[in-house]
Amino acid sequence: MVSTHRAPATASADDPTPTTRSRDVRSRLVDVAAELFARHGFEGTSVQTVVEAAGVTKGAMYHHFTSKDDLLYEIYARVLRTQINQLLRIAELDLPVDQRVHAAAVDVVESTIASLDDSIIFFRSMHQLGPDKQMQVRAERRRYHERFRDMIEEGQRTGVFSSAVPADLVVDYHFGAVHHLSTWYREGGPWRATDVGNYFADMLLSALRP
Amino acid sequence: MVSTHRAPATASADDPTPTTRSRDVRSRLVDVAAELFARHGFEGTSVQTVVEAAGVTKGAMYHHFTSKDDLLYEIYARVLRTQINQLLRIAELDLPVDQRVHAAAVDVVESTIASLDDSIIFFRSMHQLGPDKQMQVRAERRRYHERFRDMIEEGQRTGVFSSAVPADLVVDYHFGAVHHLSTWYREGGPWRATDVGNYFADMLLSALRP
Amino acid sequence: MVSTHRAPATASADDPTPTTRSRDVRSRLVDVAAELFARHGFEGTSVQTVVEAAGVTKGAMYHHFTSKDDLLYEIYARVLRTQINQLLRIAELDLPVDQRVHAAAVDVVESTIASLDDSIIFFRSMHQLGPDKQMQVRAERRRYHERFRDMIEEGQRTGVFSSAVPADLVVDYHFGAVHHLSTWYREGGPWRATDVGNYFADMLLSALRP
Amino acid sequence: MVSTHRAPATASADDPTPTTRSRDVRSRLVDVAAELFARHGFEGTSVQTVVEAAGVTKGAMYHHFTSKDDLLYEIYARVLRTQINQLLRIAELDLPVDQRVHAAAVDVVESTIASLDDSIIFFRSMHQLGPDKQMQVRAERRRYHERFRDMIEEGQRTGVFSSAVPADLVVDYHFGAVHHLSTWYREGGPWRATDVGNYFADMLLSALRP
DNA sequence: AATGAATGAGCATTCATTCAT
DNA sequence: CATGAATGAATGCTCATTCAT
Known part of the structure; x- marks a missing residue:
C-alpha cells in the first residue's frame, strides 16, 4: 500500500x-x-x-x-469471491477427504487472518446492508458453508469421519472459531496465522475421529 | 409542582x-x-x-x-455478570475435570441461545463503547476466558486431555463457535439449544482426547 | 408585522x-x-x-x-380554515340567494387579494405536498367548492339564475378567475381589491341572468 | 475524431x-x-x-x-407560438365580433385541454425561468391578452357588448377560468373539452350582454 | 424525578454543469 | 456531435445532549 x-x-x-x-x-x-x-x-x-x-x-x-451501502456491499462481494474460489480450489484437489478437509480448514484460517479487516466488517456490519443485498450475501455464504459440509459428509459416508455430530453443526463449529478470529487474533502475538490454522484444523480432525 | x-x-x-x-x-x-x-x-x-x-x-x-453509551454498557455488564456467575458455579462443582468442562461447554451454548439478543449486541457493538468501558468489558471477558482455560489446563496437566493444542486456543475455538451462534441459530430450527450444546461439547471433548 | x-x-x-x-x-x-x-x-x-x-x-x-412538507401543509391548512369560515358566514346570511352569491363572489376575491402570497403558494406548490396531505387539502377544497355550488343550485332551482350552465362549471369559472389573481393582480394597480371583486361578481351574476 | x-x-x-x-x-x-x-x-x-x-x-x-432552464423556456415558446397563431387566425375571421369572441373563447379552452401538460407547467413553473426569459414570456403573454382584449373593446365600442366591466378584467376573468382548467379538468369526466369550451364561452357572452 | 423545547454539528445524498476525449 | 467521469456546493433531515422549569 x-x-x-x-x-x-x-x-x-x-x-x-x-x-x-x-x-x-x-x-x-x-x-x-x-x-x-x-x-x-x-x-x-x-x-x-x-x-x-x-x-x-x-x-x-x-x-x-449508488450509496454508502453499495460500497459496503462491494467489500462483501470481494471477500466472498476470494473465499469461495479458494475453497473450490482445495475441494477439487486429488487427495483423501481428511487431507482436503484439513487443508481447507487451515486455509480458511490463514486467509481470514490475511484480511482480518474484511472479517471484522463481515460479521459486524451485515445488518447495515439493505435487505436484498443481505440476502445475496447470505446466499453466497450458504453456498460456501454447503461446499465445506459436503466434504464432511463425504468423510462421514466413507467412514473416515465419525457421524456423531451432524455435518452442518461441524461446519458451524469450525466457522464460528474462524469468525471469532477477528475478535482476538493480533499480528505479532504468540502464534502465526499458519500455527493457528494448523491447531484449529487439528482440533477439527480430532473431533471427527471415529 | x-x-x-x-x-x-x-x-x-x-x-x-x-x-x-x-x-x-x-x-x-x-x-x-x-x-x-x-x-x-x-x-x-x-x-x-x-x-x-x-x-x-x-x-x-x-x-x-449518563449517555446512550452508558445504556449499552449496562447491557454488557448484565451479560457478563450472568455468564461469569454461571461459569464459576460449574467450575466449582465436585466433578472430574472432563465432566466439568463438558458441563461448562454445554452451559455456555445454552445460555447464549437463551439470550441471543445479548449475544448479537455483544460482538457487533463492542466498538461503540467508549475506550474505558471497552477496556472494562474486555477485562471481564478475559477473566471468563481464563477461568475456562484453567479447567482445560488442569485436564492437560493431569493427562485427561491432550496437550497438542495450547489451552488458550482450545478456548478460543470453542468460544468462537458460541459467539457465532447468534449468526445462524434460530428458534424452531432442527436443533434445540441443549442439542447444540451437547454436540458442541462432545466435539470439544473429542478434540481434547489424548 | x-x-x-x-x-x-x-x-x-x-x-x-x-x-x-x-x-x-x-x-x-x-x-x-x-x-x-x-x-x-x-x-x-x-x-x-x-x-x-x-x-x-x-x-x-x-x-x-415533521418536515419541510409539513410546514407547507400548515400554510394550506391556515388558508383553508379562513376561507371556509368566511364562506359559511356569508352563505348563512338571511338574504336573497343572488345577494348571497354576489357577496360571496366579492368576498373570495377580496380575501384572496388580501393574502396573495398564500394564493401563489396554493396553486403552484400543491404537488409538493405528500399524497396524503394533498388528498386532505383537495377534500377541504372540494367542500368549499360544493358549498358555493349549493348556492348556485339554489338560485337555479328557484328560477333566480339561469340553468343553462351546470352549477359546477359556473363555480369553476369564477374560482378560476380568483385563482388567476395571483398571476396578475398588483397592489397599486388601476383597481382596488374591492373593485375587482365587484366587477367579477357582477360578471358572474350577469352570466347567471335567466 | x-x-x-x-x-x-x-x-x-x-x-x-x-x-x-x-x-x-x-x-x-x-x-x-x-x-x-x-x-x-x-x-x-x-x-x-x-x-x-x-x-x-x-x-x-x-x-x-444551454441549461435545464433553456429546456423549460422552449416549452413555453412552443405553447405561446401555438396559442397566438390560433388566436390570430380566429380574430381575423370575417365574422361579427360576438361570434369571433365566442369562437376564440371556445378555442382557448379546447386547445388548453388538448395540451393540459403544457398548461400545468405554464402557471406552475414560470418562476423557475431566469428573469430575462421570464420577461420574454410575459411580453408574449401580454400580446395574447391584448389581442383578445381588442376584440372585447371592439364589441363594447360598437355596442354589441356591455361596457360595465373594463375589457382587461373581462379577459382576466375568462383566462383565469382557462388557466384553472389544469387543476380540475380530467379526461373521461362528465364534460368533453368542447362542452366546457361552449359553456364557458356562453357565460362570457352572457356576462357581456348589454 | 421528570418534562419537552431547543441546540448545533453532522450526515447521506442530489444535481446542474463542465470538460477532456 | 457525443460521452461519461468528475465537480462542488447545496439540501433536507437526524440525533445525542442540555437546560430552564
Missing part, C-alpha cells in the same frame, strides 16, 4: 482496458472503505471521511457507487 | 437500592434497549426510539444513564 | 396558555415560510433560509414540524 | 433548419421534458431523468440546450 494513493494515472498509453482510471477510483474507494469501516465501524465512518482518504470527491464516489 | 403529583413510593430509608419505581425504569430501559439494539443495531436505534418503547421520556432516561 | 420578530416572550405572567412561547415559534415559522415560498417557490426556498429568517434553529423547526 | 463516425446526414447547405437528426433530438427532449415537468414539477425532475427518458446522453442535451 505504498505508492497506491494518488498515483497519477500512469497507465501506459497502450493499456488495452479503457477503464484503468475508473478502476483505480473504484478499487481505491473499496480499499480505503474496508480499512475505515473495520477501524471505526460502518456507521462510525462518514462518506466524507472515505472520499477524503481515497483522494476523490463525494460526487465521484456517487458516480461509481 | 415539585414533589406533588407522584404517588409516595418512598423506599424505606435503609433500602440500599434505588426506589422500586426507578429500578423499574432502569431495568425497563435496559431490556427495551437490548431488544432494539439487537434488532436495529446501536447506531440504528435512536434514544428517542428507546424511551418511547420504554414509555418514559428522554429526560428520565438521562436521569438514570 | 412590525414588532413580531424576536419579541422577547413578553407574555404576561398570568397568561393562561402554557404554550405561548412555542406558539410563537410555530406561527413565526409559518408566516415566514409563506412569504418565502411565495417569493422563491417551495423548492427554491431552503429550510436553512426559512429558519434563519424566523430566527430559530433548524432543530427547533424540526421539533415543531 | 471530429467529423468521422456519423452517417453523412448532411443537410443541404441552404437548408435553414438544423439537421433532421438534431431536430429529432431537440423536439424529443422538449416533448419528454414537458411530460415530466408536468408530472413531477420542474425542480422535481432531474436532467438525468429527462435525458434517460429521451434516450440521449447528458452531453447531447447540453449540446442542444
